Amino acid sequence: MSTEQKAGQVLMPFFTGTDFAAQAAAIERLHLGGSIVMGDNVPLSSDGTVDTAAMAAGIGLLQKAARADGRTWPAVIGVDQEGGVVARLRAPLTEWPAPMSYGAAGSVALATDGGKALASELAGLGFTADFAPATDVTAGPQDPTIGARALSGDPDAASRLGVGFAQGMLAAGLLPSVKHFPGHGSVSVDSHENLPVQKATVAELRAKDWKPFQAAIDAGLPMVMTGHISVPALEPGVPASLSKPSYDALRGMGFKGVAVTDALNMGAVQKKFPGGSAAPKALAAGADLLLMPGDVAGAHAAVVEAVKSGAVPASRLDEAAQRVVTMILWRARTPAPQGAAPGSGSALSQRVSAAAVTVLAGPCHGPIVPGSVRVAGGSEQDRARFAKAARAAGIAIGTGPLVTLIGFEGPPAKGDVVVALDAPWPLAGSAAPAKVALYGRSQEAFNALAAVLAGKAPATGKLPAAVGPHAPGSGC
Incomplete structure (x- = not known):
């Protein structure tokens, strides 16, 4: 592959509106690794529900563009579909409760079933990746960003449930991505707006926030998302997503898969590294897949220039591109998932809530x-x-x-x-x-x-995190 092809392979951009043909042309022109589908990219029927046929056709166009570029492997077509507040595709797909439901239910088997059912409906539309689950350990009310997106406030429970949910997704043929390393649940600033600072020592992080990531790595999960969180114990003032010591810490835990950045167009990064400038910095630091750069053409040009000038070693781009391609080939080796009909998870969604x-x-x-x-x-x-x-x-x-x-x-x-x-x-x-x-x-x-x-069913859920005077585990 040429430098231009490899630079494209490590980029996963967003686009605006529902013009899949234009995004397909960009994938072919810039040799892009794939694309993320955001809420405004989802085609809607006249009644406001997802036009699933148009969605599948749009993803088909993106995959066709990847093949037209001469590749023998599929593109990574991803989405943020966690359940609860974070769900880009609504009805007729199954609506899932917040991930904290699994923590309240306390059942790994239920989390695995939920992950598989959620992913099966996405796989049926042609998606190959889902940026879920969030395995951040929530600190409670002082956590403004994650909240009920977290599985639990207990690192051991978040570890078990996160691995279970992700393994269910893999069984349905979708690549999961545990997020947001080094842990977004115990910082009090929203990285969509500004840069949060995680003041814990490395020993404290290992004992709490890193536990679910270590569990994911030990389970062989393929992808970890790095968050825009500054950890002074590793590198002061620099988001983990752009920090070499942070990637070194992740690799030091035994991770051999794809490290993907959180969206590079978020406030925590854009304010300091506008346009395409964050992309080569993240790549040089150790990121393999660069998600949602503010300007994908600018980011592609910046990566190519950085490699040609020697600012980013060619070997680093080779390593990143190889990891991304290896992951998608590995996923494609599993039998093609049948996919499930939109809405087929409804009974299971109710079972999750009933247990929670x-x-x-x-x-x-x-x-x-x-x-x-x-x-x-x-x-x-x-x-x-x-x-x-x-x-x-x-x-x-x-x-x-x-x-x-x-x-x-x-x-x-x-x-x-x-x-x-x-x-x-x-x-x-x-x-x-x-x-x-x-x-x-x-x-x-x-x-x-x-x-x-109505007294027709027992409330079996237990608090997965403290609520005022109510300790974790409180409930009937």
């Missing part, structure tokens, strides 16, 4: 509410879904105790029953005789909630 529902205050047996309730809080969709689930469970809407829903990042609330639909932290300051953590706002999550409120 956590009652922090209120009765553990029998009905929590009478035959009729009022509902407030959340979004209009949340309230409509609650009402639908309640009626199906035999609970009327209009009079009776007040059920208050706390939506994503909502403040503490008051009511007879307060339900947190995302991270459970707002329950700590809420005033209510009954408090419930649901970790999801899908229709299936509300169905699970209504069954518990």
Whole structure:
């Protein structure tokens, strides 16, 4: 391969809108390793749901462009589909609850099944990679970015569940990517905006934040995403994604797979390294796959120039390109996944939420509410879904105790029953005789909630992280 071809192979850009033909032309022209599909790239039907036929056709165009470039291996076509808040493709695909549901359910088998089902629907559309799961260990309310995207606040649980979920994804034919090394769950700044600083020592990181990454490496998982987090114990002032000591630390843990950066167009990087300038720096530091550079043509030119000038050793580009190609060839060696029909995971999604529902205050047996309730809080969709689930469970809407829903990042609330639909932290300051953590706002999550409120199902979930005075493991 020429330097230009190898430089393309380590780039995974984004594009705007649904013009897959233009992105396909860029893949062929710049020899790109693949493409990420973001929310605005998803073609929609007239009713606002995903046009799955158009989505599959668009991905087909991108793969055709990779083959037209003379490659004998597929492109990496990835997406951010974690479940909960982070899901680029909505209905008719299955809507999954927040990943913290698996921590509350405490079942590795359920996490593996969930990972496989989520990935099977994506594989059916032609995706080859999913930037999930987030194996960050959440520190609780002072963690503004990860929250319920984390599986748990316990590093050992996050390790077991993260490996299980990722192995399920692999079984469905999708490449998982554990993220965000060196751990985004215990920093208090959002790297989409500015550069967070992780002040822990290396020994402290090994004992907590790095545990799930070590487990992933020991399990032979193929890809680790590095976050835009400064670790003074490794290299002060430089995001881990662009820091050689950070990549050295990751490799020192035994990792031999593909190190992919978090999106290079995020605030933590763009403010200091605008345009394409971050790409050669990340490559030189040890990244193998450069995700979402602000300007892909500029990044490609910058990498080629850096190699030709000697600023980036040619051997470093060779190593990165070889790792990316090896990973995709390795994935392509497994039998082609059949893929699952969109929406086929609905029953499993409800089973996950049913296993996760956590009652922090209120009765553990029998009905929590009478035959009729009022509902407030959340979004209009949340309230409509609650009402639908309640009626199906035999609970009327209009009079009776007040059920208050706390939506994503909502403040503490008051009511007879307060339900947190995302991270459970707002329950700590809420005033209510009954408090419930649901970790999801899908229709299936509300169905699970209504069954518990009506006394038709037990609440078996346990808190995966502390909520105010409630210790991890609290619940019925």
